[in-house]
Amino acid sequence: VYKQLEKPISVRKIWVEPVYETIRRDFGENFNAVVKLIMGTNPEILTEGLANNSVIRLGDYLIKPEHVKISERIVEEKGKRFIPHVIEPSFGLERVFYAVLEYAYTEYEGRAILKLPIAVAPIQIAVYPLVTKDGIPEKALEVYKRLLNSGFDVYYDDSGSIGRRYVRSDEMGIPLALTLDYQTLQDDTVTLRNRDNWRQVRTSINGIEDKLRSFFAGKIPFEALGEPV
Known part of the structure:
Protein backbone atom coordinates (compact mmCIF):
# COMPACT_ATOMS: atom_id res chain seq x y z
CA VAL A 1 0.00 0.00 0.00
CA TYR A 2 1.25 3.49 -0.84
CA LYS A 3 0.46 6.26 1.67
CA GLN A 4 1.00 9.93 0.87
CA LEU A 5 2.90 11.86 3.55
CA GLU A 6 1.63 15.18 4.85
CA LYS A 7 5.05 16.70 4.19
CA PRO A 8 7.84 15.35 1.97
CA ILE A 9 10.85 14.01 3.87
CA SER A 10 14.49 13.69 2.84
CA VAL A 11 16.04 10.24 3.17
CA ARG A 12 19.48 8.89 2.36
CA LYS A 13 19.42 6.10 -0.22
CA ILE A 14 22.02 3.91 -1.86
CA TRP A 15 22.10 4.55 -5.61
CA VAL A 16 23.43 1.90 -7.99
CA GLU A 17 24.24 2.62 -11.63
CA PRO A 18 25.62 0.04 -14.07
CA VAL A 19 28.92 0.99 -15.71
CA TYR A 20 27.79 0.21 -19.24
CA GLU A 21 31.21 0.36 -20.93
CA THR A 22 32.79 -2.14 -18.53
CA ILE A 23 29.79 -4.47 -18.61
CA ARG A 24 29.74 -4.44 -22.42
CA ARG A 25 33.48 -5.16 -22.50
CA ASP A 26 33.34 -8.07 -20.04
CA PHE A 27 29.99 -9.68 -20.92
CA GLY A 28 29.53 -8.93 -24.63
CA GLU A 29 26.27 -10.36 -25.94
CA ASN A 30 25.04 -10.88 -22.36
CA PHE A 31 25.14 -7.11 -21.75
CA ASN A 32 21.37 -6.62 -21.47
CA ALA A 33 20.90 -9.61 -19.16
CA VAL A 34 23.62 -8.39 -16.78
CA VAL A 35 22.25 -4.84 -16.70
CA LYS A 36 18.75 -6.14 -15.90
CA LEU A 37 20.12 -8.28 -13.06
CA ILE A 38 22.01 -5.34 -11.57
CA MET A 39 19.00 -3.01 -11.84
CA GLY A 40 16.75 -5.60 -10.24
CA THR A 41 18.99 -6.34 -7.24
CA ASN A 42 18.56 -4.62 -3.89
CA PRO A 43 21.23 -1.86 -3.71
CA GLU A 44 22.11 -2.84 -0.14
CA ILE A 45 22.79 -6.43 -1.21
CA LEU A 46 25.05 -5.20 -4.01
CA THR A 47 26.89 -2.81 -1.69
CA GLU A 48 27.49 -5.50 0.93
CA GLY A 49 28.50 -8.11 -1.63
CA LEU A 50 31.00 -5.82 -3.38
CA ALA A 51 32.57 -4.49 -0.18
CA ASN A 52 36.37 -4.72 0.08
CA ASN A 53 36.74 -5.22 -3.69
CA SER A 54 35.08 -8.65 -3.60
CA VAL A 55 32.66 -10.02 -6.20
CA ILE A 56 29.00 -11.02 -6.10
CA ARG A 57 27.22 -13.64 -8.20
CA LEU A 58 24.01 -12.55 -9.91
CA GLY A 59 22.49 -15.46 -11.79
CA ASP A 60 25.23 -16.93 -13.98
CA TYR A 61 27.45 -13.85 -13.82
CA LEU A 62 30.16 -12.62 -11.44
CA ILE A 63 29.78 -8.90 -10.84
CA LYS A 64 32.88 -6.94 -9.84
CA PRO A 65 33.14 -3.45 -8.30
CA GLU A 66 34.12 -1.97 -11.67
CA HIS A 67 30.77 -3.08 -13.14
CA VAL A 68 28.72 -0.75 -10.93
CA LYS A 69 28.91 2.76 -9.55
CA ILE A 70 27.56 2.97 -5.99
CA SER A 71 26.79 6.28 -4.32
CA GLU A 72 24.57 7.76 -1.63
CA ARG A 73 21.98 10.38 -2.47
CA ILE A 74 19.45 12.43 -0.57
CA VAL A 75 16.03 11.65 -2.04
CA GLU A 76 12.79 13.45 -1.31
CA GLU A 77 9.99 11.02 -0.47
CA LYS A 78 6.37 12.07 -0.78
CA GLY A 79 4.96 8.79 0.49
CA LYS A 80 5.79 5.36 1.86
CA ARG A 81 4.89 1.80 0.94
CA PHE A 82 3.96 -0.65 3.67
CA ILE A 83 2.26 -4.02 4.13
CA PRO A 84 -0.95 -3.57 6.12
CA HIS A 85 -2.29 -6.08 8.60
CA VAL A 86 -4.59 -8.42 6.72
CA ILE A 87 -8.08 -9.24 7.96
CA GLU A 88 -9.44 -12.55 6.69
CA PRO A 89 -13.17 -12.09 6.09
CA SER A 90 -15.28 -15.21 6.31
CA PHE A 91 -16.65 -14.96 2.77
CA GLY A 92 -13.16 -15.46 1.29
CA LEU A 93 -11.28 -13.21 -1.10
CA GLU A 94 -11.04 -15.85 -3.81
CA ARG A 95 -14.57 -15.16 -5.00
CA VAL A 96 -14.00 -11.42 -5.05
CA PHE A 97 -10.77 -11.90 -6.98
CA TYR A 98 -12.45 -14.22 -9.47
CA ALA A 99 -15.32 -11.75 -9.96
Missing part, protein backbone atom coordinates in the same frame (compact mmCIF):
# COMPACT_ATOMS: atom_id res chain seq x y z
CA VAL A 100 -12.83 -8.94 -10.66
CA LEU A 101 -11.00 -11.05 -13.25
CA GLU A 102 -14.23 -12.17 -14.92
CA TYR A 103 -15.44 -8.58 -15.12
CA ALA A 104 -12.10 -7.30 -16.43
CA TYR A 105 -11.53 -9.93 -19.12
CA THR A 106 -12.53 -8.82 -22.59
CA GLU A 107 -11.53 -9.24 -26.21
CA TYR A 108 -10.70 -6.49 -28.68
CA GLU A 109 -10.17 -7.27 -32.37
CA GLY A 110 -9.64 -10.93 -31.49
CA ARG A 111 -7.08 -10.28 -28.75
CA ALA A 112 -7.46 -10.83 -25.01
CA ILE A 113 -7.26 -7.77 -22.76
CA LEU A 114 -7.48 -7.73 -18.99
CA LYS A 115 -9.12 -4.34 -18.37
CA LEU A 116 -8.34 -4.08 -14.69
CA PRO A 117 -9.35 -0.71 -13.20
CA ILE A 118 -6.24 1.42 -12.81
CA ALA A 119 -6.86 1.58 -9.06
CA VAL A 120 -6.32 -2.18 -8.66
CA ALA A 121 -3.92 -3.03 -11.50
CA PRO A 122 -0.83 -4.55 -9.81
CA ILE A 123 1.46 -3.09 -12.49
CA GLN A 124 0.82 0.46 -13.67
CA ILE A 125 3.34 0.99 -16.47
CA ALA A 126 5.33 -1.22 -18.83
CA VAL A 127 8.60 0.27 -20.14
CA TYR A 128 9.79 -0.96 -23.53
CA PRO A 129 12.86 -0.09 -25.63
CA LEU A 130 11.80 -0.29 -29.29
CA VAL A 131 15.08 -2.05 -30.16
CA THR A 132 17.91 -3.52 -28.09
CA LYS A 133 20.76 -1.46 -29.55
CA ASP A 134 22.09 2.05 -30.19
CA GLY A 135 21.74 3.19 -26.58
CA ILE A 136 17.95 2.79 -26.44
CA PRO A 137 17.97 -0.01 -23.78
CA GLU A 138 20.20 2.10 -21.54
CA LYS A 139 17.81 5.05 -21.85
CA ALA A 140 14.83 2.76 -21.21
CA LEU A 141 16.41 1.36 -18.04
CA GLU A 142 17.10 4.90 -16.86
CA VAL A 143 13.41 5.82 -17.28
CA TYR A 144 12.36 2.51 -15.69
CA LYS A 145 14.43 3.26 -12.59
CA ARG A 146 13.17 6.85 -12.44
CA LEU A 147 9.57 5.68 -12.38
CA LEU A 148 10.31 3.02 -9.75
CA ASN A 149 11.95 5.60 -7.50
CA SER A 150 8.94 7.87 -7.99
CA GLY A 151 6.62 5.27 -6.47
CA PHE A 152 5.13 3.67 -9.60
CA ASP A 153 4.72 -0.08 -10.10
CA VAL A 154 6.73 -0.66 -13.28
CA TYR A 155 7.49 -3.63 -15.54
CA TYR A 156 10.46 -3.75 -17.97
CA ASP A 157 10.61 -6.03 -21.01
CA ASP A 158 12.96 -6.00 -24.00
CA SER A 159 12.31 -9.51 -25.36
CA GLY A 160 10.62 -10.16 -28.68
CA SER A 161 8.99 -7.68 -31.05
CA ILE A 162 7.23 -4.59 -29.74
CA GLY A 163 3.94 -6.03 -30.98
CA ARG A 164 4.34 -9.19 -28.93
CA ARG A 165 5.27 -7.12 -25.89
CA TYR A 166 2.09 -5.07 -26.28
CA VAL A 167 0.08 -8.30 -26.43
CA ARG A 168 1.70 -9.56 -23.23
CA SER A 169 1.11 -6.32 -21.34
CA ASP A 170 -2.56 -6.25 -22.45
CA GLU A 171 -3.02 -9.79 -21.16
CA MET A 172 -1.34 -8.81 -17.86
CA GLY A 173 -3.72 -5.88 -17.43
CA ILE A 174 -1.04 -3.14 -17.47
CA PRO A 175 -2.87 0.16 -18.17
CA LEU A 176 -0.01 2.02 -19.90
CA ALA A 177 2.93 1.02 -22.09
CA LEU A 178 5.80 3.50 -22.41
CA THR A 179 8.01 2.96 -25.47
CA LEU A 180 11.38 4.57 -26.18
CA ASP A 181 12.70 4.79 -29.74
CA TYR A 182 15.24 6.68 -31.83
CA GLN A 183 13.27 9.91 -31.51
CA THR A 184 13.65 9.62 -27.73
CA LEU A 185 17.41 10.00 -28.12
CA GLN A 186 16.86 13.22 -30.07
CA ASP A 187 14.19 15.08 -28.08
CA ASP A 188 13.52 13.09 -24.86
CA THR A 189 9.97 12.18 -25.90
CA VAL A 190 8.30 8.77 -25.55
CA THR A 191 5.15 7.05 -26.78
CA LEU A 192 2.43 6.15 -24.28
CA ARG A 193 -0.05 3.46 -25.32
CA ASN A 194 -3.48 2.94 -23.76
CA ARG A 195 -4.24 -0.71 -22.97
CA ASP A 196 -8.00 -0.42 -23.42
CA ASN A 197 -8.23 1.15 -26.89
CA TRP A 198 -4.61 1.04 -28.16
CA ARG A 199 -4.53 4.79 -28.69
CA GLN A 200 -1.10 6.40 -28.47
CA VAL A 201 0.23 9.82 -27.51
CA ARG A 202 3.69 11.34 -27.63
CA THR A 203 4.97 13.16 -24.56
CA SER A 204 8.18 14.44 -22.99
CA ILE A 205 9.84 12.40 -20.27
CA ASN A 206 10.70 15.64 -18.49
CA GLY A 207 8.12 15.97 -15.72
CA ILE A 208 6.26 12.86 -16.88
CA GLU A 209 5.89 11.66 -13.29
CA ASP A 210 3.39 14.41 -12.40
CA LYS A 211 1.29 13.68 -15.49
CA LEU A 212 1.21 9.98 -14.69
CA ARG A 213 0.20 10.62 -11.08
CA SER A 214 -2.70 12.76 -12.28
CA PHE A 215 -3.76 10.05 -14.73
CA PHE A 216 -3.68 7.24 -12.18
CA ALA A 217 -5.52 9.45 -9.68
CA GLY A 218 -8.30 9.90 -12.25
CA LYS A 219 -7.72 13.64 -12.55
CA ILE A 220 -6.93 13.68 -16.29
CA PRO A 221 -7.88 11.41 -19.22
CA PHE A 222 -5.34 9.48 -21.26
CA GLU A 223 -5.56 12.02 -24.09
CA ALA A 224 -4.23 14.74 -21.77
CA LEU A 225 -0.93 12.91 -21.34
CA GLY A 226 0.45 14.10 -24.69
CA GLU A 227 -0.08 14.73 -28.39
CA PRO A 228 -1.94 12.02 -30.34
CA VAL A 229 0.16 9.82 -32.61
